[in-house]
């Protein structure tokens with residue numbers, strides 16, 4: 001699997017189409033630039049019994065991250081690093097790829113996604129007053145309840161790459177389909 005191929009077909013910003021090479025185009029309206037809070041395990045990396053570390057990059061993950069950086073404001077929201085650093089994030093990808101060192105382009109991409117500080121609930125790491133989407137495979141009930149209490153449950157995009165190879169393209173479609181944001 002090429003880790004870092006040439007750019008896919010140019011993205012049509014208005015339609016959000018041709019986002020992922022080899023998959024169908026998205027006939028959706030391009031959303032405004034949003035804060036995207038992105039989980040790692042079960043979203044960007046998935047379980048793999050065949051690798052020494054038990055994880056591998058999820059299908060479409062680098063295309064997804066490049067799309068997120070290009071059109072939105074992505075943040076890491078992960079147990080891999082909850083202290084506002086990139087170290088745990090870079091380590092997770094390095095292990096999943098089985099490399100001693102990350103390719104430069106991959107490292108630049110991962111570092112261009114901002115780390116967050118959060119404690120207890122991942123919702124504590126989200127700017128709830130912003131136009132956001134949260135991409136996670138297994139949010140806790142208490143976290144879902146916290147969003148529901150603010151009528152923000154539609155901002156949670158449950159995305160499980162352990163169960164669905166097309167989960168990340170589906171997440172893009174879901175993010176693009178979110179209703180227009182109304183500041184509270």
Ligand SMILES: [Mg+2]
Nearest residue numbers: 039041042137
């Ligand atoms: Mg997870």
